[in-house]
Amino acid sequence: xPVLGLTMTEGSITRWMKQEGDFVRKGEALFEVETxxxxxxxxxxxxxxxxxxxxxxxxxxxxxxxxxxxGAAGEEGAxxxxxxxxxxxxxxxxxxxxxxxxSRSAAAKRISPRARRLAEEHNVDWGxxxxxxxxxxxxxxxxxLRVAETxxxxxxxxxxxxxxxxxxxxxxxxxxxxxxxxxxxxxxxEVTSLRTRLMEHTPTQGVGSEITYNDVFLMTLGIxxxxxxxxxxxxxxxxxxxxxxxxxGIAVVLEDDGLVVPVIRDVQRLTLKHIADVRQALVKRAxxxxxxxxxxxxxxxxxxxxxxxxVEHFTAIINPPETGILAVGAITDEPRxxxxxxxxxxxxxxxxxxxxxxxDGALAGRFLQRFQALLEKPSQLIxxxx
Amino acid sequence: MxxxxxxxxxxxxxxxEMVRDDRVFLIGxxxxxxxxxxxxxxxxWEQFGEERVRDTPLSEAAIAGAAVGAAMTGLRPVAExxxxxxxxxxxxxxxxxxxxxxxxxxxxxxxxxxxRTQEGAGRSSAAQHAQSLEAxxxxxxxxxxxxxxxxxxxxxxxxxxxxxxxxxxxxxxxxLYNSRGEVPxxxxxxxxxxxxxxxxxxxxxxxxxxxxxxxxLEAAELLEQEGVSIEVIDPRTVVPLxxxxxxxxxxxxxxxxxxxxxxxxCGVGAEIAxxxxxxxxxxxxxxxxxxxxxxxxxPFAPVMENFVIPDSAALVRAVKEIL
Numbered sequence: 176x177p178v179l180g181l182t183m184t185e186g187s188i189t190r191w192m193k194q195e196g197d198f199v200r201k202g203e204a205l206f207e208v209e210t211x212x213x214x215x216x217x218x219x220x221x222x223x224x225x226x227x228x229x230x231x232x233x234x235x236x237x238x239x240x241x242x243x244x245x246g247a248a249g250e251e252g253a254x255x256x257x258x259x260x261x262x263x264x265x266x267x268x269x270x271x272x273x274x275x276x277x278s279r280s281a282a283a284k285r286i287s288p289r290a291r292r293l294a295e296e297h298n299v300d301w302g303x304x305x306x307x308x309x310x311x312x313x314x315x316x317x318x319x320l321r322v323a324e325t326x327x328x329x330x331x332x333x334x335x336x337x338x339x340x341x342x343x344x345x346x347x348x349x350x351x352x353x354x355x356x357x358x359x360x361x362x363x364x365e366v367t368s369l370r371t372r373l374m375e376h377t378p379t380q381g382v383g384s385e386i387t388y389n390d391v392f393l394m395t396l397g398i399x400x401x402x403x404x405x406x407x408x409x410x411x412x413x414x415x416x417x418x419x420x421x422x423x424g425i426a427v428v429l430e431d432d433g434l435v436v437p438v439i440r441d442v443q444r445l446t447l448k449h450i451a452d453v454r455q456a457l458v459k460r461a462x463x464x465x466x467x468x469x470x471x472x473x474x475x476x477x478x479x480x481x482x483x484x485x486v487e488h489f490t491a492i493i494n495p496p497e498t499g500i501l502a503v504g505a506i507t508d509e510p511r512x513x514x515x516x517x518x519x520x521x522x523x524x525x526x527x528x529x530x531x532x533x534x535d536g537a538l539a540g541r542f543l544q545r546f547q548a549l550l551e552k553p554s555q556l557i558x559x560x561x
Numbered sequence: 562m563x564x565x566x567x568x569x570x571x572x573x574x575x576x577x578e579m580v581r582d583d584r585v586f587l588i589g590x591x592x593x594x595x596x597x598x599x600x601x602x603x604x605x606w607e608q609f610g611e612e613r614v615r616d617t618p619l620s621e622a623a624i625a626g627a628a629v630g631a632a633m634t635g636l637r638p639v640a641e642x643x644x645x646x647x648x649x650x651x652x653x654x655x656x657x658x659x660x661x662x663x664x665x666x667x668x669x670x671x672x673x674x675x676x677r678t679q680e681g682a683g684r685s686s687a688a689q690h691a692q693s694l695e696a697x698x699x700x701x702x703x704x705x706x707x708x709x710x711x712x713x714x715x716x717x718x719x720x721x722x723x724x725x726x727x728x729x730x731x732x733x734x735x736x737l738y739n740s741r742g743e744v745p746x747x748x749x750x751x752x753x754x755x756x757x758x759x760x761x762x763x764x765x766x767x768x769x770x771x772x773x774x775x776x777x778l779e780a781a782e783l784l785e786q787e788g789v790s791i792e793v794i795d796p797r798t799v800v801p802l803x804x805x806x807x808x809x810x811x812x813x814x815x816x817x818x819x820x821x822x823x824x825x826x827c828g829v830g831a832e833i834a835x836x837x838x839x840x841x842x843x844x845x846x847x848x849x850x851x852x853x854x855x856x857x858x859x860p861f862a863p864v865m866e867n868f869v870i871p872d873s874a875a876l877v878r879a880v881k882e883i884l
Contacts, residue, residue, distance in 0.1 A: 289815045292843035315815060315846045 176208070176236040177217055183210045187235045188242065192216075193225045199245070206242070224248045286313035293318045299325070337433035348495045353531035356490045357539050361547045363506045363521045366391055369553045373447070384451035389425060389480055392503060393450050394556060395549045397421045397442035400476055403542045405534050407475045409496040415533055420444075424474035424494060425454065427461040435461045436494060438474040447557065482506060488524045498533045501546075502526040563746055568738040570712035571601040571677075574719035575639060577748060579609055582637060585723055586613040588628055589641030589677075598643055599679065599738045621647045625654035625676065629728075632674040633662065637723060645680040645694045645732060652697075659728040660703030675722045679733040681772055681822055682870045686735075688858035691866070693771070693823035698730045699799050699832070705729045705753060706800040710774040712742035714797055717751030725753070734772045754801035758810070762792035765880055766810040768833055769795055770821040773852075773871065777820060780876035789880060799829045807833060808841040815846030816883050822870050825853040847883040852876050 176186050186208040193199050193206075199219040208215050223245040230242040286294070286301055290313050294301045299321050306313035334342065366388070373386055400407040400421035409416045421443045424436040437457035442450060460466050477494045482505035491502040504524045511520040525546070529539040549556060565573070579585045586609075587593075587602060593616040596603035606614040617624050621642050628640035642648050648655060655676060662670045682691035699706045705727055709715040715733070722729040759774060760781050769777035774795045781791035792810050796803055811817050817837055819830035834849045855869040 287815075287846045288842045289844050289846040 176230070176238050176240050176242050178238050179208060179210055179215050183238055185235050185237050186210050188230050188232055189214065191228060191232055195225055195228055197225050198248075199223065199225055219245060221245060224250075226250060284311065284313060287315060290315045290318045293322075297322045297325075335432060337429075341434060344495060345492045348492050351495070352493055354490075354493065354528055355531045355536055355539070356526050356528050357536060357543055358488060358524055358526040359543050359547055360522050360524050362511065362551050363388075363523050366550055366553045367506070367521050369557070373557070384448070384455040386447060386451045387454070388482070388503075388506070389478065390447055390451045390454055391550070391553070391556070392478055392480070392501070393423050393425070393439060393442050393454065394445070394447050395546055396423050396476060396478065396501065397445070398549060398556075399542055399546050401443045402545060403538065405538060406499045406529070406542050408498045408533060409475070410498065410530065410533050411496070418475040420475070422473050422475045424471075424477040424497075425458070426477065426479040426491075427458050429462065429464070435466060435471060436474065436477060437461050437466055437470050438472065440473070476500070478503065482523065488526060490526050491528050493528055493530055498530045499539070499542075500528045502528065562743040564741050565712055565744050566738065567709075567712045567715055567733070567740045567742070568597075568599055568601045568603075570715035570742075570744050571719060571733065572603055572605060573744070574716045574723075575602065575605060576608065578720055578723045579605070579613060582723075584635065584637045585639065586615065586631075586636060587639050587641065588615045588617060588631075589624055590617055590619055590643050592616060592641050597641070599733075599735060601677075601733070601738065602641070621651040622654060625651035626658070628674050628676070629654050629659045629662070629672060632659070632672045632728075633670050637673045637675075639675045639677055639723060642676055642678040644690050645678045646689050646692050648676070648678060648694065648698070648730075651676075655698070655704070655728070655730070656701045660701050663727070664703060671726045672728050673723075673726045675719075675725075675729045675731050677719075677731045677733065679735045679738075681734040681736055682854075682859050682866055683736045683772075685861055685863050685866060686859075687861040691859040693821060693854065695730075695732055695770070695799060695821075696823055696828045696832075698732075699829055703728065704800065705798065706732065707753065707798045708732045708734075708771040709797065710734070710737065710769075710771050710795050712740065712744045714751060714757070714795075716744050717749050718753075718797065720748070721750045721753060724750070732771070737772055737775075740775075751797070753798045754803050755798075756794050756796045756803035756806040758792065758794050758806070760791065760793040762790035762814070764790045764814055764884065765816040765818060766792045766794060766807065766814045767876065767880075768807055768817065768819045768830075769793060770799065770823075770829060773820045773822060776871070776873045777876060779873040780880065783873065783877055784880055789884060791880065796833075799832075802833065802836070804833070804836045804840060808837060808844070811837055811841050812844045815844055817845070817849045818852055818876065818879050818883070819849070820852040820871055820876060822854050824856050825851050826856045828853050850879045850883055852879045 188206050189209045190207040192204045199205060201219055201222050203219050204216040205219045206217050208217055226244040226246045228243045230236040236242050284306060293315055299318055301313050304313050304317055304321060307317050308314040370386060404417040407418050407421055420441045422438050422440045423442050424438045427435050427437060429435060439453050439457065457470060474494060474497060476497055477500045479491045479500060480503040481489055482503055485505050487504045489502050491500045493500045506521050506523040508519050509522050510517050511522065527539055527543050575587065587605065591598055592602040593606035593611060593614045624640050628638040631638045642651060659672045659674055662672055680693040695706055695708060698704050707718050707722055707729060709718050719731060722731050759778060767777045777793045781793055784791055792814060794807060794810055819833045821828060821830055823829060830851045830853050837849065852871045852875050857869055859869060860866050
């Protein structure tokens with residue numbers, strides 16, 4: 176009884192295609208086996224006469240058990256059975272597992288000793304290989320090719336814990352929310368020169384925090400979110416919670432893998448300089464994986480910036496339980512039409528993702544328009560900034 | 562480096578050892594006044610006199626027997642058997658006496674004798690003067706069997722043979738005597754049982770003996786132009802045999818050809834092939850091929866002689882069969 180599946184322990188013979196005394200050719204169907212999984216025909220392993228059937232139709236045999244005797248005409252089936260050395264079931268199964276590995280091959284296929292050694296070294300089952308040598312002999316090259324193919328095959332790694340959490344949360348967000356996306360292009364020319372000026376005038380240059388574009392976006396979001404409280408909300412079972420302060424999370428990529436979102440609280444109250452300090456400290460701790468739990472919770476909106484990778488436009492999945500997320504692309508120089516003339520301007524594309532269950536596209540559009548206006552005339556931003 | 566002939570390397574090794582050790586003497590047919598049929602002992606009679614360079618009557622049994630007796634008494638004879646074909650006449654002395662006496666005397670007798678002889682076809686010397694019978698000698702326990710293929714190996718191996726306390730059969734090749742090669746003027750010894758890799762290659766290992774080393778190198782040149790890389794190994798001594806070097810090479814190439822002029826059947830190549838199967842079967846990719854002398858008496862007619870003795874073309878054909 177051959178092993179026809181990994182879990183098979185016994186098989187039931189449903190039909191014998193040959194009767195005792197019939198001559199069978201190697202490869203001819205000999206009997207039909209039913210397992211818990213399937214119905215399969217078993218071929219004769221060699222030419223010969225079916226001398227004796229030991230397992231009748233509709234009988235069950237353990238894997239490895241002898242179900243029939245195949246031999247030369249004139250041999251006595253029963254005598255062969257009597258002569259067979261008694262082996263334990265375990266031995267039989269082992270014999271059979273080795274046999275099944277090479278049964279497809281040993282008789283039909285030839286392999287060079289060198290190729291056989293290589294196959295064993297690399298655990299290649301050569302029984303299923305087509306030989307490229309003379310008369311179909313399996314060569315060293317065939318095995319080398321197979322080993323190379325195996326190496327090219329996809330690697331399967333366990334999903335790291337952090338990715339499991341990301342996967343769970345983002346899938347949940349995607350399934351629960353009605354995401355809509357709005358994209359606009361913002362002229363960043365003035366912000367760029369303002370940032371340069373601010374950095375030049377920082378008295379503690381080289382000591383304090385460098386002001387990044389993200390800091391400017393955080394500050395701008397603080398203003399916009401206060402003006403549009405529905406964009407700064409969470410949908411709960413009791414209703415829509417409009418948050419009193421703008422706690423903006425910023426997506427930080429970790430060195431090896433994964434993503435964390437530290438939250439900068441009360442950005443509406445912080446100066447640009449202050450935002451830069453807080454942001455820098457949080458990002459540093461995030462990269463060192465030393466963020467405290469409450470530094471990663473309580474966010475009301477999220478900022479995700481892939482501009483440093485040259486990404487011009489992308490969409491982001493909302494970080495639950497928030498309502499909006501802003502995906503920021505790279506700032507690039509482009510020709511723009513200003514007052515009827517073509518100018519080279521620094522521009523970027525931002526895409527606002529919102530939960531349509533909470534807000535409509537029109538509201539989100541006004542929010543985005545305000546965000547754009549503040550950045551294109553950034554002097555309004557730095558009133559009181561020293 | 563200085564280049565000299567193979568036969569000059571023989572004479573130089575003999576001369577250096579005779580100067581170094583008074584017990585060393587030469588005995589053989591026409592080796593003295595005549596300087597040897599192949600001029601391998603030229604000048605030695607003049608330098609050392611007839612006491613140490615002894616001409617004998619035409620009797621190989623007597624030459625070998627006298628040498629074995631002298632060796633038992635403490636001398637270190639170098640006996641020349643003019644053609645390996647006639648070691649058959651001296652075989653009792655070589656195989657039953659020289660090879661056995663140390664063993665049968667419980668180590669009391671030592672037989673530090675060297676039987677110098679030459680073999681090989683290619684001169685229309687016919688069936689009794691063109692055989693390569695190294696397998697006869699390699700078969701007998703107690704004999705070391707050396708087959709130098711270059712002047713360099715002649716000098717280094719012959720000096721080692723003379724200093725060895727066991728009987729050594731030193732088999733030169735009649736067509737190599739006038740081959741030229743680099744030989745240092747200073748003294749050097751080549752240990753027995755150390756094969757020499759003449760050419761490194763990655764596709765097929767060719768183990769060649771005596772003059773077949775040269776033909777194997779020719780074949781390797783031809784095949785290189787077709788992009789086939791041949792490793793050529795000369796075992797230099799077939800007893801003791803450097804089987805490890807051969808197996809190491811086969812591990813790399815997976816293919817082996819053994820080649821010698823001696824008869825294919827029960828030849829040294831059969832021994833090498835068997836040992837490779839015993840020690841390295843699982844490194845073999847293709848069947849081993851023997852490119853050796855046909856199992857017939859060596860013919861007189863040059864065309865037929867060329868047919869029975871392998872050449873570089875036969876090696877190229879064999880390479881292509883198992884590539």
